[in-house]
Amino acid sequence: MNANNFPHIYLAPLRGLTGAIFRATYAQFFQGIDGAVAPFLTTIEGTRIKAGQLKELLPENNRDMPVVPQILSKTAERFIVLAKALFDLGYETVNWNLGCPFARVAQKKRGSGLLPHPDLVQAFLDKTLAAIPNRLSIKTRLGRRHADEILALMPIFNAYPIQELIIHPRTGEQMYTGTPDLVRFAQCLDLSKRPVVYNGDINTREDFEKLRHRFPAVSGWMIGRGVLGDPFLPAAIKGLSECNGNRIDQFRHFHDTLYERYAQVRHGPAHLVDSMKGYWTYFAAFFPDGERILKQVRKAHGVDQYRQVVNAFFDRASNPTACSAGC
Numbered sequence: 001m002n003a004n005n006f007p008h009i010y011l012a013p014l015r016g017l018t019g020a021i022f023r024a025t026y027a028q029f030f031q032g033i034d035g036a037v038a039p040f041l042t043t044i045e046g047t048r049i050k051a052g053q054l055k056e057l058l059p060e061n062n063r064d065m066p067v068v069p070q071i072l073s074k075t076a077e078r079f080i081v082l083a084k085a086l087f088d089l090g091y092e093t094v095n096w097n098l099g100c101p102f103a104r105v106a107q108k109k110r111g112s113g114l115l116p117h118p119d120l121v122q123a124f125l126d127k128t129l130a131a132i133p134n135r136l137s138i139k140t141r142l143g144r145r146h147a148d149e150i151l152a153l154m155p156i157f158n159a160y161p162i163q164e165l166i167i168h169p170r171t172g173e174q175m176y177t178g179t180p181d182l183v184r185f186a187q188c189l190d191l192s193k194r195p196v197v198y199n200g201d202i203n204t205r206e207d208f209e210k211l212r213h214r215f216p217a218v219s220g221w222m223i224g225r226g227v228l229g230d231p232f233l234p235a236a237i238k239g240l241s242e243c244n245g246n247r248i249d250q251f252r253h254f255h256d257t258l259y260e261r262y263a264q265v266r267h268g269p270a271h272l273v274d275s276m277k278g279y280w281t282y283f284a285a286f287f288p289d290g291e292r293i294l295k296q297v298r299k300a301h302g303v304d305q306y307r308q309v310v311n312a313f314f315d316r317a318s319n320p321t322a323c324s325a326g327c
């Protein structure tokens with residue numbers, strides 16, 4: 001909670017979705033997010049930083065929402081090089097991705113693939129925190145295969161000056177299936193000497209209220225898919241009124257701005273439409289007939305058809321709806 005008794009809400013990193021363009025556009029249209037963890041950057045061999053690697057994190061692309069960069073790496077030396085380049089841009093903290101569930105990542109002992117190896121996690125933290133003291137936060141899952149793998153890691157996390165521990169209470173193998181393991185999360189919260197941020201399946205204000213009631217010791221809340229499925233959700237959680245008019249029109253204006261900004265940077269119409277299709281996988285949840293528009297968007301070929309389908313949908317949907325903030 002901050003001085004106003006507001007919960008601290010982070011936008012979760014969603015690779016391909018919550019990049020700099022999304023974050024800036026979101027901040028222009030909606031309230032309630034206090035900051036974001038950016039989708040991960042990967043490290044490469046040696047001390048060279050690839051041209052363009054830092055583009056997403058350049059301060060001029062991130063003026064509208066405070067952001068913590070995230071790095072996916074198992075090699076302390078490479079992590080430190082990239083972290084220092086990010087500090088040179090003005091960032092105070094970097095986040096270590098210790099949760100990526102994808103098999104091809106985990107097989108190489110990166111992301112959630114490191115969770116069954118407390119010795120490797122400890123060696124990484126030893127080297128990294130000697131080089132960047134007090135400047136690391138961690139985003140993790142409960143384990144790779146088993147939810148109790150984290151119990152061997154908690155004493156290690158406690159032994160280092162980690163700024164914040166963000167826990168998504170699933171295993172890597174679960175990906176996004178099943179329900180978050182709140183019993184195991186409670187155990188981690190009890191064990192942690194560091195501030196703990198909860199992340200996972202907050203899709204409504206009621207979801208949030210239940211979790212806040214159950215876990216008053218949590219220092220912050222991270223929401224990903226729930227923000228894409230209802231961009232008004234963070235404001236609703238904070239009781240901020242966002243009813244400046246019609247919610248559908250506001251969503252449409254947000255969508256159109258996002259589209260225009262992607263149109264300026266995507267190489268070719270196919271990439272542009274693919275990017276927008278990725279958003280609709282989640283945007284669809286906002287609309288009562290979301291499944292229908294999702295099907296139509298997925299079938300759209302080219303920008304003309306995409307614009308036609310989406311414009312027709314927004315024209316039809318543009319009726320006032322009740323505000324989830326309760327006003």
Ligand SMILES: Cc1cc2nc3c(=O)[nH]c(=O)nc-3n(C[C@H](O)[C@H](O)[C@H](O)COP(=O)(O)O)c2cc1C
Binds near residue numbers: 013015040100139200
């Ligand atoms: C498409 C997609 C991309 C993701 N990319 C990242 C990422 O780059 N870094 C990360 O730590 N987590 C990533 N995640 C996991 C989310 O940050 C978050 O932990 C997960 O979606 C659960 O939170 P939610 O239920 O609020 O969405 C990704 C998830 C999805 C669905």
